[in-house]
Amino acid sequence: MFGIGKVTDHIVIERIEQGDEQMLKYLYENHLRMVKNFVLKNSGSEDAVDDILQDTVIAVWKNINKPNFLLQVKLSTYVMSIAKNLWYKELKKKIKFKVVDEANKLHEACEEMSLNMDQSVIVGIVQEMDETCRK
Numbered sequence: 001m002f003g004i005g006k007v008t009d010h011i012v013i014e015r016i017e018q019g020d021e022q023m024l025k026y027l028y029e030n031h032l033r034m035v036k037n038f039v040l041k042n043s044g045s046e047d048a049v050d051d052i053l054q055d056t057v058i059a060v061w062k063n064i065n066k067p068n069f070l071l072q073v074k075l076s077t078y079v080m081s082i083a084k085n086l087w088y089k090e091l092k093k094k095i096k097f098k099v100v101d102e103a104n105k106l107h108e109a110c111e112e113m114s115l116n117m118d119q120s121v122i123v124g125i126v127q128e129m130d131e132t133c134r135k
Contacts, residue, residue, distance in 0.1 A: 009075040016064045027057045031076065035083045042087060052090070056083040 007026070016023045035056065036049045044052070059082050063069055071078060 009071065012075060013064055013071060016061055024057055024061060027060060027079065028053060031056070031079045031083070034076070034080055038080070038084060039087055043091065044087065048087075048090070052083055052086050055086050059086070 012023055012026065032049075032053060035053045036046075039049045039052055040046075056079060060079055063082075064071075073081075
């Protein structure tokens with residue numbers, strides 16, 4: 001993409017700091033396989049891969065443009081750590097929604113059981129009444 005040889009992390013960071021939007025595409029393309037493998041192996045879908053990778057690239061771009069940014073690991077390690085954190089947050093959301101949904105179903109079932117029990121108690125009381133009281 002950028003001539004002969006591999007683009008170093010330092011060059012990528014410099015170009016991002018200079019606002020080179022080609023680096024968005026570069027980050028996306030060079031980390032797609034790693035992020036895809038991770039998300040798919042951890043209960044994700046193809047759509048989730050795209051969403052997580054796009055959010056990751058944007059986060060990397062924003063972080064690099066912060067005044068005090070200092071990369072202390074390989075860029076690929078940094079990108080993957082952001083992608084993993086974003087995916088874990090997404091999984092937590094899904095789990096919370098699933099737990100809430102299950103709790104709602106349980107609550108509805110309990111209410112239905114309670115109503116059925118109330119109805120059977122009322123039927124029993126009415127049956128115990130003499131004929132004149134029932135009318």
